[in-house]
Amino acid sequence: MQGISMKTARILIVLAGVVLCTFAAGCTSPTGVLMNSGTATPSPQGTVSPDIPTSTPEASLPVQTLPAEQYVDVQLTKERPDYSIHLLYNGGKGEVSIQNIFLKATLSDGQVIEQYMNDNQRQPRRGDEIIIKGTRGSDRVEVYVTSVGQSYKVLDKELLVNRL
Structure with missing residues (x-):
């Protein structure tokens, strides 16, 4: 009879350990909930507006530095020969807390293109x-990173292609 109770005790201890590990993992992982910033979400293909943009609250924001523990690297380039604009996400120390990355480009012809990385479907x-x-002209690009529910304007650049 003692063999049965010892076996039962071992099983209960193992199950309790698994439950505790499950709770600990759930408490430390980032949540998938995105904070609503109050602005309209662009369509997955991006939004192109032929009108000259009106002032928005984001337009007046200065470039901000992410806190050190939330830092991530993004690279912005304009490529030849098609003048395409590329925003590359390289990760970094704070990549686990990044919720989304948003690009807003005001092109020299007056069009405004807004697009979320991964169409805002995943981190x-x-x-x-x-x-x-x-x-071919000067295109202004602004990049916003949302980390831990706070949006930061991390880049605001005029992009030109160097001509040889």
Whole structure:
């Protein structure tokens, strides 16, 4: 009879350990809930507006530095010969807390293109990229990163292609 109770005790201890590990893992993983910033979400293909943009609250924001523990690397380039604009996500120390990356491009012809990385369907991963069609002229690109429910304007650049 003692053999049965000893076996039962071992099984209960193992089950209790599994339950505790499950709870601990659930408490430390980031949530998948995205905070609503109050702005309209662009369509998955991006939004192209032929009108000259009106001022938005984001337009007046200065470029901000992510806190050190939330830092991620993004690279913004304009490529020849098609003048396409590329935003590449390289990850970083804070990649587990990144919820989304948003690109807003004001092209030299007046069009405004807004697009979320991965169409805002999942958390960005290293190597993810947004590619949009640019112009031959100067295109202004703003990049916003949402980390731990807070949006940061991390880039605001005028992009030109160097001519040889």
